[in-house]
Amino acid sequence: MAKKAYIIPAIIVLLLGVAAYRLFISPATPDHAINSYLKGEMAKLTLPESLEPVAPFVIMREDGSPVALDEMKGKTLLVNLWAPWCAPCRAEMQELAALQRELGDDRFEVVAINVDRSSIAGARETLREWGVEGLALYAEPTMAIAIKMAEGKLPTSFIIDSDAIVRAIYVGPLGWDKPESVALFKALKERLL
Numbered sequence: 001m002a003k004k005a006y007i008i009p010a011i012i013v014l015l016l017g018v019a020a021y022r023l024f025i026s027p028a029t030p031d032h033a034i035n036s037y038l039k040g041e042m043a044k045l046t047l048p049e050s051l052e053p054v055a056p057f058v059i060m061r062e063d064g065s066p067v068a069l070d071e072m073k074g075k076t077l078l079v080n081l082w083a084p085w086c087a088p089c090r091a092e093m094q095e096l097a098a099l100q101r102e103l104g105d106d107r108f109e110v111v112a113i114n115v116d117r118s119s120i121a122g123a124r125e126t127l128r129e130w131g132v133e134g135l136a137l138y139a140e141p142t143m144a145i146a147i148k149m150a151e152g153k154l155p156t157s158f159i160i161d162s163d164a165i166v167r168a169i170y171v172g173p174l175g176w177d178k179p180e181s182v183a184l185f186k187a188l189k190e191r192l193l
Helices: 002-025 033-037 040-044 087-103 119-130 144-150 179-189
Strands: 058-061 066-068 076-082 108-114 156-160 165-171
Touching: 033 179, 040 179, 076 087, 076 144, 076 179, 087 108, 087 119, 087 179, 108 119, 108 179, 144 156, 156 179
Parallel strands: 076 108
Antiparallel strands: 058 066, 076 156, 156 165
């Protein structure tokens, strides 16, 4: 009879311990709220095993000024690493530009980073040749970001939330302007995820 008296308090302590762990100890564990948005093209995304901040790689803006990726906190980003000689990169640039035109504002930006040595001038010329309009120009001509973040694979894209946390990754071209993509980025932009 005495053993039964300890079961209910033990269960309560266990449940409180689990709740405390989830609230205070495991903030880097993905909450998987993003899963309900992984439909169509977005179902191809890879979710990280743990939520980590984006690396503080320094990239160049169109005017040549530097900015670290982790300093772009405060807005949702779709960071895309590309190069003019990368045929699969060309395949998705129109979709990236369309997504930027549809959702781009102070809470969302497509950050397409040219990792070729041609830098900003090369990015400008290539996007003009490809007929891509509406993307801000960014570059990182040493390719360090492509080697360290994407293991040299282009194109590679990273979905980064407004807290500068990497939420998803994709290697290869993807239909970024599809309705399921727009829905995902709207939810991230509105901080619903």
